[in-house]
Amino acid sequence: MISWFEAIGIRVERLCLQVGIYPMLLLQVIQRLSRPPWFFSNILSQCEKVGVQSLPVVLLTAISTGMVLALQSWVGFHRFGAESMVSTVVSLSMVRELGPVLVGLMVAGRVGASFSAELGTMRVSEQIDALWTLSTDPIRYLIIPRVIAATLMMPLLVILADVIGIFGGYLVSVLVLNQNPQVYIEHATQFLELQDLYSGLLKAFVFGGIIGLVSCREGFYCKGGAQGVGIATTRAVVLSAISILIADYFLTIWIFQ
């Protein structure tokens, strides 16, 4: 009986340690942000990696989502003669929900895996230890630029994804479903409020932070060799995606209640 409780205790302790390391890392990042050095060149190169290099996959996801959403919602609205509302559904869905979440998931897959694999490889090849011995704090040099880049680039990617998604809906509505382009544009913007835009951007900001923090933590504290890097990369993507979905629910409650 005692060993049974002991086993539960050990698992709970491990879980607490695994979960607790995220706020600890966030705290370390925030503490270091207040004092130099800030490694601006690293931040810029990571911004390029997260922002510019993610554009193709993010825009492709956005345009296809906007197009499919227009088609699907047209089918529903056509049943009660409200086809003109298609653009409203597309714009509201993209801006409030689909933009941030889909971009978040795509960036988690692309960038999160890259962060984690890169840091994991640096860990197992002793490059992170080498940074210490070269009087450089690896959290400042490696983690902070990545977290900042992911946090800043996500809202920008989401803005582009929103615009391209709504444009995708426009293409389908006007070219395939023969809707009036003027009506599409009018209805797409008429019911859109600033709060919708802000909430989407806030979500993007938070999701960016989650991706940066989770994937850096997984790579940075990776153990073992090639297998360890593989495990860390998988965990980074899965945990980032799950965290984004959970955070999305609570942010939605908080913003729209």
Place this chain on the structure above:
Amino acid sequence: MRDAKIQVCHLSKQFDDKIILDDVNLKVMPGESHIVIGLSGTGKSVLLKCILGLLQADSGEVLVDGEEWCCLSESERLKRMRNIGMVFQGSALFDSLPVWKNVAFVLRRQGIKKKEARDRAQEVLEKVGLPNACDKMPAELSGGMAKRVGLARAICHRPSIIFYDEPLSGLDPVMSDVITHLMRELHEEMQVTSLTIAHNMKLVRAFGDQVSMLYQGRIHLQTPGSELDSQDDPIFRQFIEGRANGPLDTNNLIIKGESK
């Protein structure tokens, strides 16, 4: 009597239930080349990482220049690291940076201008026999070249202490000899203190002023490098002669330590 440059007092470290270092005591005097030998998996690299603060020791003290390192904050320790150079077993060069940026990494961090840092890196690379490697990427280097770049990176900022973690691992005999001579030359030219982890007896004989053997978590024996062959401890003799048969317990070794 002179103070030790590096002093390890009663250092202990264990991973889970496995004791790796058990009350290790070690002194490295200024200007001395001290080599720690021992079987693979006896905890030599763990000892080095504990000294450098890359691993947290469970107990004991590490004094560098008379200053207690275990009590220093991370930022204080990072400042002290400017006096230290480290050559890693696998070179640990930064893949994303060209050779000269690897070598001049600390100089750039110290705010030295790009041109000056590059010139200094070029100078050090020439010293280690790689005058044309400046713009190469680490992936383009052979094992021996990477090792020399690692050495150049360790000495570029003119440290007073250099740590070597198995500097000859994975090198052919000729390249091992080249690196050994280079280490000796640099040691004499720069008048640094060095602590080396090694099993290569040729290196130990050529480079060790003092040799300590780590066995079963403790310093089993310490001797001047010149008196290696006059030691009659059976465990030590078996190791330096590289014999399979003898009193050395080869079944009770540890796993590799993980850094923080």
